[in-house]
Amino acid sequence: MSENDLSVRAAERPDLLTAETSEGVQELQRREATAPSELGREVGAVLRIDGHAFDPNSVDYDRRDDETMIINMGPSHPSTHGVLRLMLELDGEFVLRTKPIIGYLHTGMEKTGEELSYVQGGTNVTRMDYLSPVINELGYSMAVEKLLGIEVPERAVWIRMMMSELNRISSHLVWMATNGMDLGSSSMMIYGLRERELILAFFEKTAGLRLNLNYVRPGGVAADLPDGWQDDVQVVCDTIHERTYEYDQLLTGQPIFRNRMIGVAPLMAEEALALGVTGPLLRSTGVPWDLRRTMPYLAYDQVDFDVIVGTFGDNFDRYAIRLNEIRESIRIVRQCVDMMPSGDYRSQDPKVTPPPRARIGESMEALIHHFKLFTEGFHVPVGEVYSAVESPRGELGCYIVSDGGPKPYRIHVRAPSFVNLQAVPLLMRGGSMSDTITVISTVDPIMGEVDR
């Protein structure tokens, strides 16, 4: 080969090749350079971690660095669902240690949130978990409302509940789609996105936008439901409910799918609790913890639905839970259609809600309120609050510190994916390389929320 051949020259200077992508000590280190407790975490020995007393020799006692291989997966790998980077230590085909490296999508949204007023804040949080924007806005709005101490009208509560359940369905449908694609079923990919489109069309009709809605706002929702919404929602529910049984035919009983899912990557309830894992991952281990049922918010205590719980905590349980949660959400949406009260769709408190356009021309007071709200925003009493809702991925918490001004002093979002990602080393452990794909898929991290 000639002297000018690029690949040969690059290989002579590997330090330059790695300098571009290196995250330094954030990466998976060689075993001799890793602290015992960190090594225990990377091999997934969650319950055996006892500070520094953890003995790495109890796991992998015959492993040495020259027998294993550290490889890099991501950040732009098609099945990492975004920019998740995993470093894996492999023994042949089997995974020994895993370390997720995140931050490639970090855009400083918590810092941005301190610069935006409470009304504008919704546009910020809705972009965190981009598959369930309504539920993000809901968690944020509920935190602000608790600080303000205002009540939301009955109709707004039910609209919020219906929209967040529709959003849960669409989020789980995208999960079904991408999980199907990861496992080689590209028809599932097409079907999942096709059904999601029905819900997005309804969102567009209601809120004007398909994805980052900014529909749920402190004090209520942005707009009332459109004319004829009952029929639209009915069609959405009927169609998707019928098609969940087609997914059953396509995936649930399919031998290749079952072989790759059943018994793969099991999680125990104790491990899940220790790691702070919530959502379908926690429920798959048999813990019936769903904030909609256990700590009801909105009007979830007035509707009938079942909390879906798994037994083995394996990939298949996580799949089955999400599929059945779609059906349960449809049940809730149908009850919302029947029980939707009439009335205001947002609070009539003039300090929080802008006056209607017609009032501005005739009322000086309305003009002042309008001016104050859109130049400065409303002031929120001093205090701090943590409010949690059940997102499709688990507990979505919003911690807000208010200094009495029109902008949050500190806004922190407890992103379920960020915490759930800590279960990945445990789930990967001992599995084969091909199982890593199913593990990432069933943990379902949304990188926008992980990195914020």
Next chain:
Amino acid sequence: MISLPPTAPPGVLTSEGLACDLACFPTREQYNALVESFKSDDFEMCVDLCAVDYLEFGGRILPEGVVASRFEVVVNLLSLSKKQRVRVRVQAGDDQPEVDSLFALYPGTEAMEREAFDLFGVIFTNHPDLTRILMPEEWEGHPLRKDYGSGRVPVQFKESPGPR
């Protein structure tokens, strides 16, 4: 409002928190022992851990006797069996914020503590792997601190690798 668990260290100040059952204000020395007593009192999960920089806001409401400091670490504990939430707010210090790591009690705090270290510079002693998690490793400063300033700092790019 609930009371402290019987094994809690003596002298921990408490107050009623908004949307939680109890807010505790331990000192840095009491912090780990208090969380441990909650863990043995059926608080199975540490749902959230974050830091707050109170540099520009002195008027926060604290119970009498708590010595306010610039940085505060806020921990939200959850009991699944009792359906209760408890908030632990520990004053972490002014210039060199430092608290004990909860990793040995709740392994799930690992990523959250790394995040608080990355964005606020709070040191968590006995943390297994206290490295940056969201920002690049060579980043200077801790972005969520109030004196960091947003919009004024040019984006720090990585060092160019030079010609191959």
